[in-house]
Amino acid sequence: MAEHKRIDEATGTSTVGHEWDGIEELDTPMPRWWLWALYVTIVWGIVYVILYPAGPMIHGATEGVFGWSSRGQLQAEMQADAVRRAPVMNAIAATPVAGLPARPELMQAAVQGGAAAFRVHCVQCHGAGGAGVKKLYPSLTDDDWLWGGDLSKIEYTITHGIRNPDHKETRTSQMPAFGREGILESAQISDVVSFVRTISHQEKPGASSARGAVLFEANCAVCHGPTGDGGRQVGAPKLTDAIWLFGGDRASITATVTQPRNGVMPRWGARLDPVTIKMLAAYVYSLGGGEKAPVPAVGAQGPATEERGADGQP
CATH class of the missing domain: 1.10.760.10 (Cytochrome c-like domain)
Incomplete structure (x- = not known):
């Protein structure tokens, strides 16, 4: 491989001095517009590092002159949204769950809020539409309820769950293991x-x-x-x-x-606030399997929702 720089006669451009089997490489300069674009991006990068968090540190990044962060912006937007929703949330909080159907607009708001909470906390077991999973998790769309399907009872079950140890208010039913324990042949x-x-x-x-x-x-x-x-x-x-x-x-x-199944449901009262639980109850009730309370039970307590079999029984 020979190395000899010269001016290419056809283009007037210097070669880099390399030649492979008679093929030479031209030392063509970058287009001026490309160089200016490069310079602008370098300047922009320096300005960005000064104004915004960018420089990596041991426990985070530099804060920047503006002190802005995507996390802070999200927090501000969430706070603004909470202020916007506060009147409705306060109204739901002040209304007993059994009284929501008497206030259609409030019930609709509760159902919408419950649908959002359901997508976060409940779809993993009960499915996106509450149809459940055969042989695993109960459907919430039919009218088979172990402890009743009115709003108050649904709220109670979501709050206290099913078979939660060390929680005296949890819903617990016990079917004997007739075969395993030798009760029946x-x-x-x-x-x-x-x-x-x-x-x-x-x-x-x-x-x-x-x-x-x-x-x-x-x-x-x-x-x-x-x-x-x-x-x-x-x-x-x-x-x-x-x-x-x-x-x-x-x-x-x-x-x-x-050998009974004895399924378990978390007690969401330890994880979610009472308004979110009330909205979840409204949403589950709206799926089609909810039952009207036999008597107006404003403020009534009573555990609820599980399809037959969610309790581990046939």
Whole structure:
């Protein structure tokens, strides 16, 4: 490789002095507009470092002359938005959750606020539309509720959760592990399953379901009721419809009777403020499965929302 600088006759530009197999590289200067753009960006960078946080430090960055930061701007915008929403939030806070439907505009605002909170805290389990996940998390869109689905009861469950240890107000229902604990033998469990599938209109009555009826009355009716219609006082699910979180087929019911699921729901009262919980209750209520309270229960207390099966029972 030869090195010899010369002026290229065709362009009048000096070469860099390198040659490869007769091919030479021209030392063409950068366009003037490009150089000016480079100089402007250098000046802009220096000015930016002086005015805004940019220089890396051990525990952050230089503050800059303006003292501006994206985090500070976000905080200011959030504070401004909180001031804007304050009248509505105060009105929701001052209205008992059961009284929201009587004030449609306030109820609508609560539903919208609850929808936003639901997307942050609840969709991970209950899904974006509250439809739940089969065999995992209950649907909030149907009208099957372990402890009732009016606004006050929904609010209570969101506040206190399901099976939270060391929290005396949490909702807790306990179904015995009839198989694991040896309360019923395998054949007896099969008969009880036949009876449950009969009252839920999945099987025709037979000798097995007849034997199961006797066992059901002795072991299950105290919670689920003599006809399997459930017991909201103890969170016992209804067994006579077609709504099953963990499945209504024979194998699924057998597994639940043998070893109950005993699902858990966080108590959001320890994480969210009362107004957010009230708005969440309004949103869940609006999904389609909410029930009207049997009596106007302004300020009433009472745990709520779980579809049958969220409690770990069939």
